Amino acid sequence: MVGCGNISAAYLETFPRLDAVELAAVSDLNMDRARAVAAEYPGVRALTVDELLSDDGVDLVLNLTIPAAHAEVALKAIAAGKHVYGEKPLAASTAEGQAMVDAAAAAGVVLGSAPDTVLGTGTQTARKAIDDGLIGKPISATATMVTPGHERWHPNPDFYYVPGGGPLLDMGPYYVSALVTLLGPVASVIGAASSTRDTRIIGSGLRAGEEIPVSTPTHVTGVLVHASGALSTLVMSFDAVATRSSNIEIHGETGSLAVPDPNRFDGEVHLRRLDGDGWELLPVSAGYQGASRGIGLEDLALTPAGELPRASGELGFHVLEVMQAVLASAESGGAVPILSTCERPAAVALSRPREAEAGSLP
CATH class of the missing domain: 3.40.50.720 (NAD(P)-binding Rossmann-like Domain)
Structure with missing residues (x-):
């Protein structure tokens, strides 16, 4: 490590x-x-x-x-x-x-x-619902992360406010990885961005009260056009306070899903059917149970030689390009094509890691 x-x-x-x-x-x-x-x-x-x-x-x-x-x-x-x-x-x-x-x-x-949070039961149960056709053909998604800023709790938050940081590069990987897991790779994006303040005040630790500069956007909105045709709207903010909406919602022709926080491994998945009477709680049906940060290491080690792990560098690069393209679009004002693609990561059956067959790293 x-x-x-x-x-x-x-x-x-x-x-x-x-x-x-x-x-x-x-x-x-x-x-x-x-x-x-x-x-x-x-x-x-x-x-x-x-x-x-x-x-x-x-x-x-x-x-x-x-x-x-x-x-x-x-x-x-x-x-x-x-x-x-x-x-x-x-x-x-x-x-x-x-x-x-x-x-x-x-x-x-x-x-x-x-x-590797997307390997947990929250995102994977939602994925299974989509794969099982419970919402019909996916049409759109919304993904929202709102917080007043990590400097309030992190003792050394400088890297959050320089290029390579910000709400999109810091928290966006959870949300974009989940959207790709649920809806597949992204073909193009358009974005807009702003910064509410030029400086931040550290709120805890030995440097509490110290002012640090901001040199990257702290509120970012993007529209992701998936190769499947589905459209995802992304809102990532270190400027606002909170949101009451579900972190991710997926909308299809015959139903909608409320998906839990992709920064967590678990959480409830709710389904609203076209002809239903209200939101219903779906039973946990997929994903690594009891997972925590590091399960991606286990999944990588158990992946058979010649196959990509679910939390792969290929997926990580595609997600990175999507996020950087949103920022580039925010500067240019135009749509930006995504040159990379990736396989939609393999689904995780409901299991604990030790139930998987051990692979052999090359």
Whole structure:
């Protein structure tokens, strides 16, 4: 694991519940922090990044660095012959993301990318409802994430307010990944964006009260035209307060679905049928039960050789290009075509990870 910051705690809680992945070593720019993590987990070593990448006992690198460093660390790991699974977004730019995808393919290693929340029962139950025809042909979707800003709780929020951050690059991966999982890849986008404030005030930690600059849009709206013809409307904001609507709604010819927060693994899925009397709660019918951050690592390790993991680098790159295209459209005022595509990730049957057949990484 490279990077022992805030998000690492969620992965560290999950590792003991994974059967196909074992944490061997950790690294961080602050080696004291790495050593503190290693001390909590018997058998885990604190290594420098170079030591970790040259270690024959490391097969897969979990990249939890800040977005600006995702590509640098991933490319070094790939060059060392390691499989890589990284936090979202895949990279800070499409050029970096493409370099990662190309390098992994050339090296014959597997590239995976968060979010893996879409593998949980919430999004997967909704996907099964669509695949089973419960809403007929999908027509449109809405996806909304509204919060007043991460500086209110994060002690070092600077990276949220520079290019590669913002509500779209930070939270958008959950929503766009879910939309692609539910409705398939995106063919073109159009977007608009704004920023309410030029600075933000850190609200917690040792830097509380410090003012930081904002250099990326903090309210973004986009329309995604899926290759299937379905249209998704996306609203991502660090400027507003809250929303009462469902995080994602999918509308079809014969029904509508209310889909739970894609930043969670579970949650209720509700269906409103064309001839029904109201909203009905669908039973949990698909997805990894009891999943938490890190299940994407397990899914990658269990994926048979030659197949893409569900939380793949291909999907991560497509989602990254979609988000960057929304921002480019916001600047140009015109529609932007999406040059990449991806397979709609394979559905997850209702199971716990250990029920899957173990694959063999190349």
